[in-house]
Amino acid sequence: MTQLTQTSKNLSGFYIGVGCPGCGGELKLESEYFVISCDHCGSVLRVTQPEIPPAYLVSAKISKREARFSVDRHLKENGLPLTGSDLQFKYLYYPYWKVDAVLLKVRNRIETREYGLDENGNPQHVSEMEKTDVSLTPYSTTLPAGVDFDGIPEGIGVRTSYLKLLPFSRDNTQDGFDPLPVVKQWKDACDELLRRVNSLAQLDEAAFGVNRTELYRPVASLLYFPCIVVESYAGGDFNRFVVDAVTGRLLDHIDRLEYSDDVTPAEPLQMEFGQLSVDFHRCPNCADDLPPEQSILYVCNNCHQIVSLEQPAGNVGSISVTAAEGGASDQLFPFWSLQMAPEVHGRLQRLFGGLFRSDRLVIPAFRTGNFEAMFRLARRMSNALPKIELTSVESFDRRCRPVSIGLAEARMLAGIITYRAELDRLTGTLAQKSDLEVVGADLFYAPFHPESYFYVDSVMGAVTFEKNLIG
Numbered sequence: 004m005t006q007l008t009q010t011s012k013n014l015s016g017f018y019i020g021v022g023c024p025g026c027g028g029e030l031k032l033e034s035e036y037f038v039i040s041c042d043h044c045g046s047v048l049r050v051t052q053p054e055i056p057p058a059y060l061v062s063a064k065i066s067k068r069e070a071r072f073s074v075d076r077h078l079k080e081n082g083l084p085l086t087g088s089d090l091q092f093k094y095l096y097y098p099y100w101k102v103d104a105v106l107l108k109v110r111n112r113i114e115t116r117e118y119g120l121d122e123n124g125n126p127q128h129v130s131e132m133e134k135t136d137v138s139l140t141p142y143s144t145t146l147p148a149g150v151d152f153d154g155i156p157e158g159i160g161v162r163t164s165y166l167k168l169l170p171f172s173r174d175n176t177q178d179g180f181d182p183l184p185v186v187k188q189w190k191d192a193c194d195e196l197l198r199r200v201n202s203l204a205q206l207d208e209a210a211f212g213v214n215r216t217e218l219y220r221p222v223a224s225l226l227y228f229p230c231i232v233v234e235s236y237a238g239g240d241f242n243r244f245v246v247d248a249v250t251g252r253l254l255d256h257i258d259r260l261e262y263s264d265d266v267t268p269a270e271p272l273q274m275e276f277g278q279l280s281v282d283f284h285r286c287p288n289c290a291d292d293l294p295p296e297q298s299i300l301y302v303c304n305n306c307h308q309i310v311s312l313e314q315p316a317g318n319v320g321s322i323s324v325t326a327a328e329g330g331a332s333d334q335l336f337p338f339w340s341l342q343m344a345p346e347v348h349g350r351l352q353r354l355f356g357g358l359f360r361s362d363r364l365v366i367p368a369f370r371t372g373n374f375e376a377m378f379r380l381a382r383r384m385s386n387a388l389p390k391i392e393l394t395s396v397e398s399f400d401r402r403c404r405p406v407s408i409g410l411a412e413a414r415m416l417a418g419i420i421t422y423r424a425e426l427d428r429l430t431g432t433l434a435q436k437s438d439l440e441v442v443g444a445d446l447f448y449a450p451f452h453p454e455s456y457f458y459v460d461s462v463m464g465a466v467t468f469e470k471n472l473i474g
């Protein structure tokens with residue numbers, strides 16, 4: 004099994020540079036972090052993602068001279084005459100859609116086992132088993148959002164070093180550089196992305212049934228990337244060189260145009276972009292400081308209000324903790340308790356077996372190493388929930404582990420977990436997305452204590468998960 008939506012520091016190779024509201028110093032924001040503290044003044048800050056895609060800009064780092072040097076090096080390596088005096092330079096910011104999503108892959112394969120070797124080492128028996136692998140992995144990509152322009156790459160590609168993104172504004176635009184207009188709406192880019200992802204599924208042929216590849220929760224932003232376009236008409240021959248204006252790398256050399264050179268579209272899209280906001284990490288109700296931990300959900304220690312940083316905020320009914328709170332060395336792990344619509348109760352009971360006597364599915368609200376581990380934990384906790392007594396949480400306990408899976412992601416996981424449970428019963432024949440209607444959501448904390456390689460629940464001593472599953 005591959006990794007679950009485990010966030011890694013180098014996930015997308017980008018960070019956003021904005022000013023601290025406390026001291027004006029520069030902050031480095033990575034999209035998966037909501038709460039950060041300023042390195043300069045120590046203020047605890049909270050980042051709020053806008054509801055509509057924001058636009059960012061990458062600054063050019065190289066000069067005209069360096070761009071020309073890069074072109075000449077390429078010409079020299081290919082035994083071509085170096086650039087002359089007739090060069091024309093265009094400085095462009097080319098728009099791309101940057102997408103971060105979760106990729107679900109269901110792959111059906113045949114597992115062959117050989118056993119009972121004879122004296123010549125040949126197997127006496129061979130068994131073939133149908134196996135289905137389910138995985139959830141982070142997926143990040145870029146797609147062109149501007150006009151077709153010869154020599155501009157289809158995407159920004161994987162980068163080894165961090166790229167700093169600045170909010171797209173006139174102030175941050177460098178002299179001489181022109182942003183090309185956006186002609187592709189996010190909706191169209193998203194359709195293209197789905198086609199691309201579907202062709203991924205076609206690459207792996209299913210050994211039986213149907214393989215599935217789906218994209219969940221795509222989050223988009225627009226990113227203007229700087230390119231220097233160098234053109235020459237020396238001796239009547241047309242040559243265009245496109246240089247990455249961050250690294251100085253030559254991206255393409257073409258000698259004939261497929262698309263019109265007129266980069267002004269008939270009707271550039273009138274687009275509005277969202278603004279990322281950075282505020283002090285305080286309770287919106289009483290303005291008291293909130294705990295500085297990285298979490299999606301908080302309870303204000305002063306006025307006890309629930310503060311959700313999820314965008315858009317899900318409707319969280321209540322936050323509780325098990326009546327038996329465990330010892331001082333226990334850790335309180337958060338779980339989402341999702342109340343399912345009556346129509347799906349029968350289906351859930353069939354899937355989760357006779358033990359399941361509730362209208363709720365429990366989804367871990369913290370990240371675990373892989374999908375199978377999360378699936379097993381969700382199933383065990385769902386079965387255990389009716390036997391657990393819960394009491395309301397008044398303030399945040401130090402032993403509480405942060406909430407790193409928001410309600411929207413938990414709902415998505417509930418659908419995939421149900422699908423995964425159905426696969427166990429109907430091998431590989433299920434091709435439909437499992438949409439489950441969730442009618443209510445609560446959060447609860449349950450105490451676990453470490454025992455050798457495991458965390459064991461301190462209420463019943465019945466639910467365990469491997470320690471190394473926690474990121």
Ligand SMILES: [Zn+2]
Binds near residue numbers: 044
């Ligand atoms: Zn500061």
Ligand SMILES: [Zn+2]
Binds near residue numbers: 288303304307308
């Ligand atoms: Zn408060």
